[in-house]
Each structure stands twice: as structure tokens, then as C-alpha cells.
Amino acid sequence: MTEPLLFELSSPGRIGCQLPELDVPEAPLPEELLRQQLPLPELSEREVVQHFTRLSQLNFSVDTGFYPLGSCTMKYNPKLHEEVARLPGFTEIHPWQRESTVQGALQLMYELQQYLAEITGLPGVSLQPIAGAHGELTGMLIVRAYHVHRGDEGRSTVLVPDSAHGTNPATAAMCGYEVLTVPSDERGNIDVHELDRLMDERVAGLMLTNPNTLGLFEEHILKAAEIVHEAGGLIYCDGANMNALLGIAKPGELGTDVLHLNLHKTFSTPHGGGGPGGGATAVTEELAPFLPVPVVALRSEQEAGDTYYLDYGRPLSIGRVSGFYGNFGVMVKAYAYLRSLGAPGLRQVSENAVLNANYLLHQLKSDYFLPYDRSCLHECVFSGKDQAKLGVHTVDIAKRLIDLGFHPPTVYFPLIVDEALMIEPTETESIETLDAFISAMRQIAQEAETDPELVRDAPRTTPVSRLDEVAAARKPNLKWRR
Amino acid sequence: MSSYIPNTDADRRKMLETLGLDSLEELFDVIPAEKRYPDLALPRPLAEMDVKKLLRGLAEKNADLDHHPSFLGAGAYHHFVPAVVDHVLRRGEFYTAYTPYQPEASQGTLTSIYEFQTMVCELTGMDAANASMYDGATALAEAGLMAARVTRRDRLIVASTLHPSYRQVLRTYTQGIGMDIREVGYAEDGGLDFHQAQQLLDGEAAGLIVQYPNFLGSLEDLLLLSELAHAADALLVVCVDPVALGLLRPPGELGADIVVGEGQSLGNPLSYGGPYVGLFGCRHKYLRQMPGRLVGMTTDTEGRRGFVLTLQPREQHIRREKATSNICSNEALVALAVTTYLAVMGRQGLRQVAELCYHKAHYAAQQIVALPGYERLFGQFFKEFVIRTPSPPAQVNAHLWERGIIGGYELARDYPQLTDCLLLCVTEMNTRDEIDTLVQALGEIGSKR
Numbered sequence: 001m002t003e004p005l006l007f008e009l010s011s012p013g014r015i016g017c018q019l020p021e022l023d024v025p026e027a028p029l030p031e032e033l034l035r036q037q038l039p040l041p042e043l044s045e046r047e048v049v050q051h052f053t054r055l056s057q058l059n060f061s062v063d064t065g066f067y068p069l070g071s072c073t074m075k076y077n078p079k080l081h082e083e084v085a086r087l088p089g090f091t092e093i094h095p096w097q098r099e100s101t102v103q104g105a106l107q108l109m110y111e112l113q114q115y116l117a118e119i120t121g122l123p124g125v126s127l128q129p130i131a132g133a134h135g136e137l138t139g140m141l142i143v144r145a146y147h148v149h150r151g152d153e154g155r156s157t158v159l160v161p162d163s164a165h166g167t168n169p170a171t172a173a174m175c176g177y178e179v180l181t182v183p184s185d186e187r188g189n190i191d192v193h194e195l196d197r198l199m200d201e202r203v204a205g206l207m208l209t210n211p212n213t214l215g216l217f218e219e220h221i222l223k224a225a226e227i228v229h230e231a232g233g234l235i236y237c238d239g240a241n242m243n244a245l246l247g248i249a250k251p252g253e254l255g256t257d258v259l260h261l262n263l264h265k266t267f268s269t270p271h272g273g274g275g276p277g278g279g280a281t282a283v284t285e286e287l288a289p290f291l292p293v294p295v296v297a298l299r300s301e302q303e304a305g306d307t308y309y310l311d312y313g314r315p316l317s318i319g320r321v322s323g324f325y326g327n328f329g330v331m332v333k334a335y336a337y338l339r340s341l342g343a344p345g346l347r348q349v350s351e352n353a354v355l356n357a358n359y360l361l362h363q364l365k366s367d368y369f370l371p372y373d374r375s376c377l378h379e380c381v382f383s384g385k386d387q388a389k390l391g392v393h394t395v396d397i398a399k400r401l402i403d404l405g406f407h408p409p410t411v412y413f414p415l416i417v418d419e420a421l422m423i424e425p426t427e428t429e430s431i432e433t434l435d436a437f438i439s440a441m442r443q444i445a446q447e448a449e450t451d452p453e454l455v456r457d458a459p460r461t462t463p464v465s466r467l468d469e470v471a472a473a474r475k476p477n478l479k480w481r482r
Numbered sequence: 483m484s485s486y487i488p489n490t491d492a493d494r495r496k497m498l499e500t501l502g503l504d505s506l507e508e509l510f511d512v513i514p515a516e517k518r519y520p521d522l523a524l525p526r527p528l529a530e531m532d533v534k535k536l537l538r539g540l541a542e543k544n545a546d547l548d549h550h551p552s553f554l555g556a557g558a559y560h561h562f563v564p565a566v567v568d569h570v571l572r573r574g575e576f577y578t579a580y581t582p583y584q585p586e587a588s589q590g591t592l593t594s595i596y597e598f599q600t601m602v603c604e605l606t607g608m609d610a611a612n613a614s615m616y617d618g619a620t621a622l623a624e625a626g627l628m629a630a631r632v633t634r635r636d637r638l639i640v641a642s643t644l645h646p647s648y649r650q651v652l653r654t655y656t657q658g659i660g661m662d663i664r665e666v667g668y669a670e671d672g673g674l675d676f677h678q679a680q681q682l683l684d685g686e687a688a689g690l691i692v693q694y695p696n697f698l699g700s701l702e703d704l705l706l707l708s709e710l711a712h713a714a715d716a717l718l719v720v721c722v723d724p725v726a727l728g729l730l731r732p733p734g735e736l737g738a739d740i741v742v743g744e745g746q747s748l749g750n751p752l753s754y755g756g757p758y759v760g761l762f763g764c765r766h767k768y769l770r771q772m773p774g775r776l777v778g779m780t781t782d783t784e785g786r787r788g789f790v791l792t793l794q795p796r797e798q799h800i801r802r803e804k805a806t807s808n809i810c811s812n813e814a815l816v817a818l819a820v821t822t823y824l825a826v827m828g829r830q831g832l833r834q835v836a837e838l839c840y841h842k843a844h845y846a847a848q849q850i851v852a853l854p855g856y857e858r859l860f861g862q863f864f865k866e867f868v869i870r871t872p873s874p875p876a877q878v879n880a881h882l883w884e885r886g887i888i889g890g891y892e893l894a895r896d897y898p899q900l901t902d903c904l905l906l907c908v909t910e911m912n913t914r915d916e917i918d919t920l921v922q923a924l925g926e927i928g929s930k931r
Contacts, residue, residue: 005596005600029729030862094888170802
């Protein structure tokens with residue numbers, strides 16, 4: 001099944017939306033500035049709806065099946081959130097409206113800042129970053145501003161573990177830092193001896209993910225924080241994996257100075273096919289003056305009562321990181337989630353996410369190689385290296401899973417695990433779903449031995465089979481031509 | 483237990499048994515005991531109907547544009563969004579999917595991004611466009627960084643008539659790597675001060691960055707600016723209002739090298755500033771320096787057409803600290819809204835929206851300058867224009883608000899020389915009645931003086 005492109009469906013003269021007649025006199029148009037042609041497609045409303053509905057059916061999604069994409073926290077997205085985020089009082093307000101006319105929006109943002117501060121144990125929160133990597137950029141610019149403000153300008157390096165997300169070193173580089181890689185130890189933790197050796201007065205800080213990308217809690221986190229802090233550095237925590245720690249531990253109490261959250265992972269706002277997300281960034285009291293402007297603040301006065309406002313009066317701020325105040329529509333969903341769950345609900349989220357992951361780990365370790373054999377937190381990482389010896393690689397396992405009705409795990413990441421399969425079930429999946437996935441994985445392990453061709457030829461049930469990515473990159477075709 | 487968690491106590495017991503554990507707590511033994519299970523002081527959990535009531539209460543505390551005519555623009559625009567757009571966005575298959583890492587299971591998202599890239603190219607006149615950036619401001623900052631990479635220079639010449647927030651974001655993005663940013667003022671007609679720009683474009687500059695129409699509403703002479711920039715071997719970066727491009731010549735035809743813009747206007751509500759979407763296009767020769775995701779067309783093992791993420795060696799997950807940007811996820815669903823909007827509007831519709839904006843804005847401007855005490859500044863404009871008001875702009879806005887009207891943007895915030903000026907925006911959403919009411923209210927102030 002393939003769907004033609006909009007441009008192929010187009011027919012001259014069709015219109016998809018009736019616009020109002022002009023109700024004022026025409027003004028002369030600036031002829032010399034006008035475009036000669038506008039090659040957009042021409043379709044009726046019905047055709048547009050049919051096209052996008054058909055396209056949607058070519059997607060795998062959380063709403064249609066199990067999506068254990070490690071590190072991405074593909075949990076269920078509550079439908080209530082879609083409804084409340086579309087209230088006209090939220091969608092039809094302009095970002096430059098005077099504060100007195102948007103008190104509800106500002107109150108929601110202020111309270112969300114407070115809740116995230118409470119959950120992370122880090123009192124300063126900015127909701128302005130738009131995605132996780134954007135939160136990282138914000139956080140590392142804060143790290144930099146802190147050192148510069150103290151006159152400590154010789155710190156030119158950032159330490160990043162070898163298991164880190166690619167965004168970590170990329171972010172450090174965007175902030176002007178050199179990146180030094182810290183190896184992991186045999187239990188999958190950051191190697192603290194190496195950390196101790198590398199840490200000195202030239203290092204601005206350590207970017208750490210906890211639990212790390214192996215799904216493992218950093219066992220020496222307090223020691224690592226001590227090493228970094230003693231040498232004058234700061235700890236940046238990549239909060240991509242916060243789904244393991246809600247109500248279980250506060251990163252701020254584990255030595256973290258700066259942390260970004262992914263509202264679209266941990267706080268259940270939908271991923272949207274790759275955004276919009278929310279990369280709220282939380283910092284210690286000491287770093288709060290460096291947060292982006294504006295932050296939402298509260299003024300309590302006897303007569304006027306509570307007034308929420310946008311606080312721009314922050315001279316040490318790193319400045320704005322996005323056009324307005326962040327992805328407000330996403331914040332509404334995260335806020336609704338937190339009000340639905342409260343503290344007991346959040347703890348249940350992490351407990352169930354971690355239980356589900358350990359259940360998968362336990363059930364699959366007889367069929368797949370487990371490089372770090374210890375209990376995990378919210379996700380587990382296997383290696384397909386035993387299957388690779390049979391000529392069936394991780395990519396083949398992933399594609400075969402699609403045929404069996406599941407979205408594949410994250411593959412070939414973290415880089416320190418050969419043929420990695422990173423599985424994150426989240427708390428919103430039932431034991432029946434997990435058992436079905438376990439059966440599918442076992443079946444594939446079996447097929448790797450008995451019928452490797454079947455696995456290597458997968459997927460066969462999808463609208464297209466394996467695509468030629470090499471050809472796509474060699475001669476890029478990035479837009480449709482007549 | 484939350485309704486979002488399907489497992490029952492019996493399920494959990496069974497799973498714990500499998501693991502040889504007695505309690506959920508044992509799963510967290512690895513966490514230092516003294517840090518485990520902190521108190522969380524959060525409001526108590528609410529039932530679905532109570533959350534809904536609570537959120538409705540907060541929403542109703544805001545004065546929304548369904549109930550108030552608005553003449554605010556300045557980077558966020560009130561345009562009509564056809565019902566089809568939100569209908570498409572509500573498909574769970576789109577909004578609950580993630581970045582299309584597995585192309586065989588993501589052809590819906592990938593195809594729509596390819597269509598998005600094509601339409602951004604068509605609107606802007608660029609050869610290639612990416613799958614979107616966070617918003618207009620961050621797209622602009624990334625364009626500045628890209629100009630520096632392409633030219634291997636670290637000086638950027640930026641128009642003071644580039645959106646003030648965009649200039650701030652550019653400064654934030656470049657503070658770590660130490661870019662030299664110089665601003666160019668505007669001339670009497672509100673366009674860039676050519677003379678000053680020419681002086682600053684001295685062979686050290688990576689790029690000249692302007693907005694079209696600019697923040698004060700004026701239409702720059704892009705052809706001339708591209709000649710200026712290219713004569714100094716610098717790139718011309720143009721930040722556009724995509725609705726204006728329904729009517730105006732695309733910057734690609736006028737010599738622009740990188741075109742960015744805020745895509746919110748194309749099918750997305752104002753939403754108090756986000757989620758929005760950054761448009762990003764460039765000339766083919768700079769493709770490999772482009773940040774962000776790209777979708778390309780290819781074929782499958784049976785020769786059928788399909789789409790994949792491509793040219794990934796530019797990106798952070800492959801290149802790590804040597805990547806063109808740290809961007810990972812973008813604004814795919816908002817880009818889908820743009821794609822749907824442009825499909826529904828089509829060739830005729832977008833032109834019509836642009837013309838409605840143009841004529842209504844000019845009607846409003848004409849009526850306002852006919853009032854005593856009011857004056858319009860600067861030259862040709864599209865849908866936004868600057869007026870000098872007889873009373874301080876803050877007072878004018880306060881008076882308009884007494885009439886239930888959301889007034890203009892007070893330029894005193896960013897331009898000390900324009901403290902007595904308002905930036906007004908008129909779109910197809912403003913009826914003649916609304917414009918006449920605005921003019922009448924402004925007249926009341928004029929005559930009060």
C-alpha cells in the first residue's frame with residue numbers, strides 16, 4: 001500500500017478552504033515585489049483528509065501497539081490532556097498579551113515550575129527549553145555562566161561518559177567546550193577512578209545520565225559528585241531517564257546541580273512523531289540567577305492578592321533560549337498529568353516502570369546476552385551478539401519484531417554495547433503485553449538458529465520492505481519535483 | 483492505582499515472584515538508603531472530571547482572542563486554522579509516534595515530512611529544507627551558526643529590525659563559542675541602513691541577517707542586500723513571515739542563502755507562545771552543514787518508493803561533539819499542522835489569506851493616519867505597521883482594553899527611539915467592524931488630548 005504525495009493528487013482549480021470575501025477597499029499591491037508563481041498543491045478538503053488519514057495508517061504508534069523504544073519513554077498519552085490543552089483559554093491567547101489578561105496561564109506555569117522543583121529537589125526551574133537537547137544547551141550555558149561569573153574562566157573541558165546520549169557531547173561543543181570521554185567500569189557505572197584522574201581545575205563539569213543509558217543506577221553517584229564538586233566543577237544530569245526516579249529519589253539530593261526533564265517522556269506529553277516536546281531545566285538555588293529570562297514569578301500583595309508575572313529582571317541570566325516562554329501547550333498536558341497523579345501516583349509510575357523492565361530483563365536473559373548482569377531500573381540493555389554469530393544482527397531482530405506486531409527497541413545504542421537492544425517498557429503496559437513481547441523475542445532468538453533468512457528478510461508485513469538508506473544518502477532527494 | 487497503569491496487585495505479585503523479590507521497594511536497593519523515598523509536597527491526586535474542571539477554571543482566567551479583537555503580532559500571529567488541521571493532528575497514529583527511526587513502521591510521518599520539506603522549499607525558494615526546528619528564534623540562531631561554519635568566520639551582522647527576541651536567542655546560543663555580533667540600524671523607510679551594513683561587511687563577516695518583512699513591518703530590498711553580502715563573501719540569512727510569502731517574491735529568488743522563519747502562522751494557534759515550529763531552508767551547496775533531521779526519498783528491496791531519515795552523519799547521535807547541532811527531536815507534529823494547512827489552503831488559498839491581510843492592514847493604517855495626532859512611520863509594509871500615537875502607547879493600549887480590544891505591541895520595550903510608537907498587526911481574522919471599532923477607540927484618545 002502506498003499513498004501518492006499531495007503534489008501528485010493536486011488538480012488545478014481545487015480549493016480546500018472557503019475564505020471570506022474582502023470587506024474593505026483594495027489597496028494597490030506592490031507589483032515589483034509580488035511572486036510570479038506559488039507552486040503549492042490544489043486539493044479539496046475531502047482529499048486532504050483522506051490523504052492524511054491514509055498516511056496515519058502507515059505509522060506504528062503507542063495508541064496502536066507496544067513501543068519499547070529505550071530512552072524515549074513511550075508511555076501512554078492520556079486523552080484528557082488532548083482535550084484540556086485545546087481549551088480556547090489556552091490556545092487563543094497571544095504571548096504578548098498584558099499579564100493581567102493571562103493570569104490563568106501564568107498560574108499554571110508557576111505551579112508547574114514549583115512541582116518540577118519539588119520532584120527534582122532543584123528549586124530553580126525554567127520551562128522555556130523546547131526539547132531535551134534544548135534543556136541540555138540551557139543547562140550547560142548556565143554551567144558556563146556560573147564559572148564565568150566567578151571569574152573562573154579557565155575551565156574549557158566537559159567530561160562525558162562513554163555511555164552518554166549523543167546530545168551530551170554535541171551540547172558541550174555548542175557551549176564552546178572540549179569533550180573528554182570517561183569510560184564505564186565493568187558494572188556499567190562511570191569509572192570513578194578515571195573520573196578522579198581526569199577531574200581538575202580545567203573541567204567545567206560532568207554530564208551524567210542517571211539512571212544511565214544502560215538503565216542502571218550510577219552506584220557511585222555520591223562519590224562522583226564529591227570528586228567533581230571538590231575540583232570546583234558542576235554536575236549536569238541528563239534527566240531523560242527520570243521515569244525511574246519519580247518519588248524514589250531527588251536528583252538534587254544526589255549531587256546534581258543542573259538537570260533537564262523531558263516533559264514528553266516522563267510527564268506523558270505525546271512525542272508527536274518527534275516533537276513538540278518540553279525540556280524544562282531545573283537548577284540549584286545557587287544557579288537560579290542564571291536561568292533564562294523570563295521566569296514566571298509570584299507577587300503576593302495584601303490588597304491585590306496573588307499576581308503572577310514574567311520576571312525579566314535577572315541580570316545574571318544567560319538570556320532567552322527560545323522565542324517566547326517555551327511550549328505552553330505541552331506544559332498544560334504535563335500539568336494535568338501531575339494533578340491527576342499527585343505524589344502517590346508518581347511513585348507508582350516509577351515502581352511499575354522499573355518492575356516491568358526487570359521482568360523483561362529476567363525473562364529474556366536466557367535468550368539474549370546481558371552485558372551487565374544486575375537488576376536495572378526503567379530499561380534494560382541486551383546485546384544481540386550471540387545472534388550476530390549466526391548471521392542475524394540486531395537490525396534484523398528489530399525488523400522481525402515489526403512483523404510480529406511490536407515497535408523495535410532502540411538499537412545500536414548505547415555505543416558501549418555491541419549490537420545493543422535497549423528496551424524500555426514503561427509503566428503503562430500490562431503483563432499480558434510484556435509476555436507477548438517476550439514470546440516474540442524468544443521466537444526470534446529461535447528463528448535466528450533455525451531460519452535466519454526469515455529474520456534477515458523482515459519486515460514483510462509493512463507498507464514497504466527494507467529501504468535503501470545508502471542510496472538515499474548518496475544522491476539525496478529531499479523534495480518532490482514535477 | 484492510576485488508571486494509566488494496567489497491572490493489578492495480583493500481576494505485580496506474580497512479577498515480583500518471578501524476580502524472586504518480596505516487595506517493590508527491593509527494586510530500589512541500589513539507591514543510597516538515606517536518599518530513598520523523599521517526601522514530595524504535591525497537591526493530592528484528582529479524578530479526571532476534577533482535573534478537567536480545574537483546567538477549565540485556569541483557562542477561563544485568560545482573556546482569549548475568541549472574545550477579544552486583537553491587533554497584536556510581533557512574531558506570533560492570529561490566523562485562521564481550518565478544522566481539517568486539528569482533525570489530522572488528533573490521529574493517535576501521528577501524535578503518539580516518535581521520531582521515525584524505523585522507516586518501515588513510520589512511512590506516514592516520513593511522507594508528511596517530505597511533503598513539508600517540499601512546501602518549505604516552494605514557499606522560500608530554497609533548494610532544501612529540514613524537518614523543522616524548535617521555533618523561529620532558534621532556527622535563526624542555528625542559521626547564524628551555520629553561516630559561521632560555511633564561511634569559517636565568526637562575525638555576524640544582524641539587523642536591529644530582526645525580532646528582538648530572536649536577537650537575544652542568537653546571543654544566548656553563541657555566548658559559549660564567542661561569536662562577534664554587530665547590529666545594523668534602520669534607515670528612514672524602516673529598511674536596513676545600507677551604508678552602515680556595507681561598512682560592517684568588511685570581509686570578516688560570516689553572514690548578514692535580516693527579517694522579511696522586518697520587525698517594524700517594512701519590506702527590505704533583499705536583492706540589494708544579497709549583493710552587499712555576497713560582495714563580502716558573506717551569506718544572506720533571511721527570516722521570513724511565511725504568510726507574506728503567499729504574496730511576495732521568495733527570498734531564494736532574491737539571493738538569500740539561508741531562509742528561516744516561524745511556521746506558527748501556518749495552521750497553528752497562538753497557544754501563548756508555543757508549541758511553534760522553526761522553518762529552515764538553504765541552498766543545495768550548504769546542505770551538509772545544515773542542522774536537524776532530513777527526510778529523503780528512496781526505494782525498498784522491491785523497488786517501491788519509500789522515505790527515510792537521511793544524511794544522518796551531520797547529526798549528534800552519529801557525530802557527537804562534531805555534529806552540526808545538538809538538536810534531536812524537533813517539532814514534527816507542528817510541522818504536520820503546517821503541511822496540512824498548506825494542503826488545505828493550497829496555491830489559491832494562501833495567496834488569498836496574504837491578500838486579505840495586506841488589504842485589511844492597509845485599510846486600518848489609512849483610517850488611523852486620518853485621525854488627528856496619529857502618524858504612520860516607514861515605507862512599504864505587509865500586515866504590520868508602526869504608528870506614532872498622540873498619548874503614550876501604554877495608555878493607548880489601556881484605553882483599548884477598556885473597550886475590550888487587545889492593542890498593539892509597545893515598541894518602547896526594544897527601541898528607545900520609538901517610545902511613542904505601537905506596532906499594529908491586522909490579519910484575515912480582523913473584520914472591517916473590528917478595524918472600525920479600533921479606529922474609533924483610537925480617535926477617542928486622539929481627541930482627548
